[in-house]
Amino acid sequence: MFRQIKQILYRLKRQYGTTVIFSYLDNSSVDYESGAVNRVYTNVTIKRAIALPDALKSMFDYKGIETQFAHGGFFDKSVRVFIILKKDFATIVPTTEDYITTDSKTYKILQISEYGNKAYKIITEYVLNAPELGGS
Numbered sequence: 558m559f560r561q562i563k564q565i566l567y568r569l570k571r572q573y574g575t576t577v578i579f580s581y582l583d584n585s586s587v588d589y590e591s592g593a594v595n596r597v598y599t600n601v602t603i604k605r606a607i608a609l610p611d612a613l614k615s616m617f618d619y620k621g622i623e624t625q626f627a628h629g630g631f632f633d634k635s636v637r638v639f640i641i642l643k644k645d646f647a648t649i650v651p652t653t654e655d656y657i658t659t660d661s662k663t664y665k666i667l668q669i670s671e672y673g674n675k676a677y678k679i680i681t682e683y684v685l686n687a688p689e690l691g692g693s
Contacts, residue, residue: 574605607640635683663687
């Protein structure tokens with residue numbers, strides 16, 4: 558069974574594999590006088606991550622319960638799934654505070670699930686104004 562999963566992941570890497578930049582939170586500090594949080598991200602390039610195509614997810618946002626002027630509407634959010642092998646991360650464990658960049662688009666990690674001991678399935682959402690993700 559594990560051999561079959563390994564073969565399927567290999568085929569997916571060959572078909573949907575793309576280079577991604579994984580930015581993980583390396584350090585953060587808080588300036589207690591101003592209240593500003595400084596976050597330092599470190600970048601890791603992953604050569605062949607399985608990047609499934611974008612899917613648009615519509616959601617309705619309604620504002621006006623507390624105010625006298627009610628407004629709202631449908632908004633489309635771009636959701637994308639990445640499958641990355643654990644060996645590509647080395648010792649890094651992904652969290653929901655991390656980002657993935659591919660094709661000059663930055664995605665925030667929403668949910669992470671593990672496939673046995675082999676890979677992570679990472680569900681992300683496109684971020685229009687991403688934080689500064691510099692680093693090595």
